[in-house]
Amino acid sequence: MNMSEEDVQQKLRDLFSDERLGAGSTLNPETIVAGARRRRRRRQLMQTTSGMAAAIVMVGGGLTVFTIHDKDNGAAFPGDQLTMGAASSSLARPGPGTSEPPVSSPAPPPTHTAAPPQSTASDGPVKPPKSTAATKPPAQGKVTTGALLTSAGFGKLRLGMSESEAEATAGPLRAKEVRGTCTYGYAEGAAVPGPSSVSLTEAEGITVINPAGTVHTPEGIGVGSTEADILAAYPGSTKDGGAYVAPVSAVSAYRIFVAKDGSAVSILLTSINQDCQFS
Template sequence: MNMSEEDVRQKLRDLFSDDRLGVPSTLNPETIVAGAKRRRRRRQMMQTTTGMAAAVVMVGSGLTVFSIHDRDNGAVFPSGQLGLGQSATSQVQPGPAAEPPPPASSSAPHSSVAAQPPPTTVSGGPVKPPKSTTATKPPAQGKVTTGSLLTAAGFGKLRLGMSESEAEATTGPLRAKEVRGGCTYGYAEGSAVPGPTSVSLTESDGITVINPAGTVHTPEGIGVGSTEADILAAYPGSTKDGGAYVAPASAVSAYRIFVANDGSAVSILLTSINQDCQFG
């Protein structure tokens, strides 16, 4: 049967006022009831706090299991820590939480910049990535020494300015001789010249054109295969005339260097600077 607090107080008054006790009681029924009420509230608060702490621990770590006992079971709680909303979980020491990932650095490279690939490695050590190559101008051909030598003065013993009789005395009679206008054209060969050669001459100026049929080169190293850069480097005063470069060879002579579409030399002849005959 449940009794109210007032009924409990009255029963206690009757009990302690009974003359049969023989000893006057110093206990106050009000004090006993108040103590019982305090113990009941403490027990209820302990149960509430224990449930809240268990919930916090289960959510925070999922691993820690603990129990909180009231004063009767030996656990002592400092004053002020059993209030609702207070941090009762401070009595619990959960394991260390995982460290949060470091924040993204603002100095990270922009995504549009492609990262350099790491160098590959082999058993012999790291291998650097290949360097990028750029198109460069092909190097100069250098000096050409292929074929016979054609100088600024002539070819073999045949010289610019020789008269027709001097030329025939040196190389023998001109073959396939032909006169057109004021110019005589012929073909010289023999031991006096390194190879067969076409010539053009006039009565007043003698030989004005020497045009070897074979491969020749100049003392400056220009010959078949030389590039335009080679020609201009060897003869800075050269000028372009149609499909050929006219390169000064001396005060009275010049090389006429014929070039292909790619600019490489294909043939060379020697000519007087001032002359009107054809080149052979």
Template sequence: MTMSEEDVQQKLRDLFSDDRLGVQSTLNPDTIVAGARRRRRRRQLIQTTSGMAAAIVMVGSGLAVFSIHTKDNGAVISADQLSMGQTATSPVPPGPGTSAPPVSPPVAPSSQASVPPPSSAADGTVKPPKSTAATKPPAQGKVTTGALLTSAGFGKLRLGMSESEAEATAGPLRAKEVRGGCTYGYAEGSAVPGPTSVSLTEAQGITVINPAGTVHTPEGIGVGSTEADILAAYPGSTKDGSAYIAPAGAVSAYRIFVANDGSAVSILLTSLNQDCQFS
């Protein structure tokens, strides 16, 4: 049973007034009770203060531990910031006794164009990377030396001329010879740029014009031209033994003879679909 302060005071008065003590106590019961009351209030105050301090420490610890991590950039927001209305993107330095949360390094994009690194010159200038595109082949060398042999003929001598027309133009054919259905001869003079041999038939007239000297075509193919030059000038050319047959006109073609190294050594003009030899 808990006694009130009045009961305690009364008990103390009765105790100190008891004659059996044999002495007159100098202690005042009111004074004792008042001192006890002060001590009890002091203990209550200490207990209250201790509880409040513990609560503050716990709250402070909770604030230091409690944090929010954003999913985007790892920013940290403490609880006291939320109470003060601060934005979620402001970084907060770690408090005493706490370590800052680890921040993941930015991830480099995985899909990047593969580009060769630029090179630096001796003077410090940066050179662009070399292009891997195919380079354009050099332009073909055109030959202009010698007489001109066209797809129609040589000088005034033309493919398709009959024997009489050829002799009327260039004079009598020299060293004329008939073998089978073909007639072979040799023409020279002012009608032609240089001596040339011809082959002709009675039905087709002149079918082959074979100059003896150096000649070149209007497309710049002549003695010394390479196989690459020939194919570039006449893409439809075909190889026949040691010669390229290059289309020259609707009814004619060049027969370009090449050496073992692929360079042109001579050119003649021939009608298509003829059977005479290249004299």
């Protein structure tokens, strides 16, 4: 049932004038009704702005209770009001007798393991360097070690000498031996730089002079010379078994014996056309 303001005022007058209260009231019914009217208008205003207040509460993060003071009659009525900033500070501040929560130390920054440097090498297996082709030993230059063996002979002993001429020059041949048409002997003395074996025939004389010691040729070929040295000194050389045959005149040639590695080990002088053994 709805009552008008006049009805409310009348009811209040009757209530306050009732003798059963035992005391006279100093309150004015008109004042009470006017105050109720003002509170109703405030309530309607607050309901209108409640949507905006709720949004502000969400943003500000705090809600505080305040007291609405009535300027007319000094009566205090509880109400809700948003206080920006103050609410958050009051909520964060601990109450009396409450210890502040310990401040946790900041977590250490995560450590980052440095990634290993990327390899700049190209993908796939690394190919080994190409091996150079095997080459012959380099030329070592002219050899001058030992006695000199020329294209004509050894000391005073010459190719083509008869047996009597050879003995007249170098003395009697030692250990002389005849095999077929060839005579073999051994010459030594002042006429030759060193002991040397010889082969001769009655028709052609001395056909082979084979020194026993170390010798070298005028072109610098001797013990230790390489195949490259031999071919450079005697371009017309040919390989015959384990020796190079190097023609040095129209009637004579060097026979240069080489080891497996191609280095010279000994040299003899021979007639180009002859059938005796190399004693």
